Amino acid sequence: MNYKKIKLKPKKEDSLRRFHPWIFSGAVQEKDNDLTEGEVVTVYTTAGDFIAIGHYQIGSIEVRVLSFEEEDIDQSFWERRLRSAFDLRKSIGLVSSDNNSYRLVHGEGDSLPGLIIDIYAETAVFQSHSVGMHEDRLVISEALKVVMGDSLKNIYYKSETTLPYKADLGAENEYLYGGKDVTEVAVENGLKFYPDWVKGQKTGFFVDQRDNRALLEKYANGRSVLNMFCYTGGFSFYAMRGYAKLVHSVDSSSKAIMLTNKNVEINFPDDKRHEAYAEDAFKFLGKINKGDYDLIVLDPPAFAKHRGAIRNALQGYKRLNAVAFDKIASGGIIFTFSCSQVITKEAFRLAVFSAAAMSGRKVRILHQLSQPADHPVNIYHPEGEYLKGLVLYVE
Ligand code: SAH
Numbered sequence: 001m002n003y004k005k006i007k008l009k010p011k012k013e014d015s016l017r018r019f020h021p022w023i024f025s026g027a028v029q030e031k032d033n034d035l036t037e038g039e040v041v042t043v044y045t046t047a048g049d050f051i052a053i054g055h056y057q058i059g060s061i062e063v064r065v066l067s068f069e070e071e072d073i074d075q076s077f078w079e080r081r082l083r084s085a086f087d088l089r090k091s092i093g094l095v096s097s098d099n100n101s102y103r104l105v106h107g108e109g110d111s112l113p114g115l116i117i118d119i120y121a122e123t124a125v126f127q128s129h130s131v132g133m134h135e136d137r138l139v140i141s142e143a144l145k146v147v148m149g150d151s152l153k154n155i156y157y158k159s160e161t162t163l164p165y166k167a168d169l170g171a172e173n174e175y176l177y178g179g180k181d182v183t184e185v186a187v188e189n190g191l192k193f194y195p196d197w198v199k200g201q202k203t204g205f206f207v208d209q210r211d212n213r214a215l216l217e218k219y220a221n222g223r224s225v226l227n228m229f230c231y232t233g234g235f236s237f238y239a240m241r242g243y244a245k246l247v248h249s250v251d252s253s254s255k256a257i258m259l260t261n262k263n264v265e266i267n268f269p270d271d272k273r274h275e276a277y278a279e280d281a282f283k284f285l286g287k288i289n290k291g292d293y294d295l296i297v298l299d300p301p302a303f304a305k306h307r308g309a310i311r312n313a314l315q316g317y318k319r320l321n322a323v324a325f326d327k328i329a330s331g332g333i334i335f336t337f338s339c340s341q342v343i344t345k346e347a348f349r350l351a352v353f354s355a356a357a358m359s360g361r362k363v364r365i366l367h368q369l370s371q372p373a374d375h376p377v378n379i380y381h382p383e384g385e386y387l388k389g390l391v392l393y394v395e
Contacts, residue, residue: 001072003042003053004032006063013045016052016065019380021113023054023063038131040066040073055114055132059164064113064130078136078143085110086147092373101186101195102374103207109376109384116162117144118203120186120195122153125203126176129162134171141176154178156197173198185266189214191237193263200259201231208387209234209299211372212335215391217242219295219333226250226293228281228300228324233260235297235335237267240274244295247274254278285323294332296324302340310342317343317351318358325359325394334392337369341386345370348388356392367391 012027023043035041035056043052043063053073054065066073085105089095094102104124105117114130124144128134141155155177163171185192188210197204213234220242227235230249239247249260257278264274277284281300298320304313317338324334338348345368356363369389371377377384 001042001053001070003040003073004035004056006031006035006041006043006056007048008043008045008051010046013051016043016068019068019378021054021065021108021111021378021381022061023052023065025060025062028062038135040132042070055130055136057131057164064132066111066113073136075139075143075146078140079146081110081112082140082143082147085112088376089374094374097187098190099188101188101193101205101207102210104374106375107384108378108381111378115140116203118205118207120197120204121183122151123178123182123195123197124148124152124155125195125197126155126157126159127162127203128157128159128171131164131169134159134163134169137176145177152177154182158197158203188234189238191241192266193232193234193237194259194266196232196259199255201256205232206234208339208371208375209337212337212369212389213238215367215369216295216297216335219391220244223295223333224248224293224329225295225297226288227297228285229298230260230276231256231299233263233276235299236260236274236276237264239295240264240268240271244273248293249274249276250279250281250284251276252278252280281320282323285327288327290327291329292327294329296328296332296334298324298334298336299339300337303338304340304342307342310347313340313343314347314351317348318355321352321355322358325356325361325363328394330395332394333366334394335369335389336392337387337389339387341383343388345388349390352390352392362395364393365390366393 007030009029037058041056052065053067054063100121104119105115114133116127118125157176158173159171160173186195195204217238220239225239225244225247227249230251236247236249257276260276303316304310371387
């Protein structure tokens with residue numbers, strides 16, 4: 001173990017003793033010269049005791065901790081971490097012929113801060129959110145191949161938009177492995193879909209709504225479903241399998257609507273129950289009549305990406321939910337979500353409460369939803385919790 005060193009100010013090791021994986025710049029007393037962003041550093045207390053090892057970065061978070069033990073960060077380290085992540089997904093039944101799409105690595109939730117890996121059939125989509133993970137992408141890919149064996153044929157690197165802006169990083173989106181013979185269709189809970197990791201948003205599909213889609217399927221029977229912000233139509237094809245009377249999917253992106261139609265078609269060819277509209281959500285909701293739908297999904301993009309945007313975001317959630325309360329049929333069900341990490345579930349619930357109060361309708365909470373088990377939250381890093389949702393019954 002021969003890494004450059006960082007020494008902390010007195011008492012600044014307390015949060016690390018509780019396994020919080022970030023070291024803020026204000027906690028650093030001194031550091032070796034010539035540290036390069038992304039390199040591995042060892043961290044010591046003022047007294048000189050080893051406390052952590054991690055990726056050094058420039059900014060308010062100065063180190064993202066990879067381990068609290070003195071160990072080499074080599075291929076064998078990455079293999080151990082990835083194997084632990086893979087074993088967890090296998091042990092909770094996410095890896096099967098019925099389901100081959102899941103998040104393999106969820107950053108801090110898998111003790112790998114800055115790294116996201118989603119699996120779609122034989123392809124891993126690798127996303128770095130830190131320069132350290134970007135610098136280590138090749139050794140991590142090698143480790144990934146060892147851990148996943150024959151089940152993995154491709155690794156697609158997609159970090160152009162997730163890395164902190166650094167012109168000289170050379171982070172093109174590209175295949176790091178395979179890429180010639182790509183299985184196009186993945187399966188989630190027995191339903192097929194085309195994940196578009198090359199042109200699509202994020203890693204190509206929103207795997208984080210898997211459990212919530214399965215819940216929606218149970219409520220869809222005989223209902224007229226409106227899936228707002230549908231992206232590639234996940235909630236729509238679950239509703240169809242759940243015997244919805246009709247399903248309308250809406251997204252402002254026409255590319256998303258094309259993908260939605262393709263995904264519905266592969267599961268339910270020529271099924272006339274489904275129609276999709278490329279339109280702004282508020283415009284669409286403004287045009288429909290009260291009572292047209294008795295199941296509405298609201299899954300908008302993150303309205304707040306940072307703390308400064310919280311106030312406006314809460315207004316946005318309130319406005320959006322208020323329209324849904326206005327328009328939904330009596331006896332209707334609303335699935336409403338926020339994926340903004342900076343909006344707490346209490347704040348979100350308050351925004352939805354305000355919207356309900358404005359509509360004057362009687363509303364009951366049936367379920368409080370969250371992110372699925374392949375997006376685990378490290379108990380020492382509550383910041384990893386981001387997805388929240390409510391299922392509401394509206395009289
Ligand atoms: N529910 C989806 C994920 C939604 S992601 C799923 O299960 O996969 C958010 C989506 O909202 C994106 O596809 C984006 O194109 C769409 N969007 C953003 N702004 C919008 C607007 N004003 N009106 C309609 N759709 C919008």
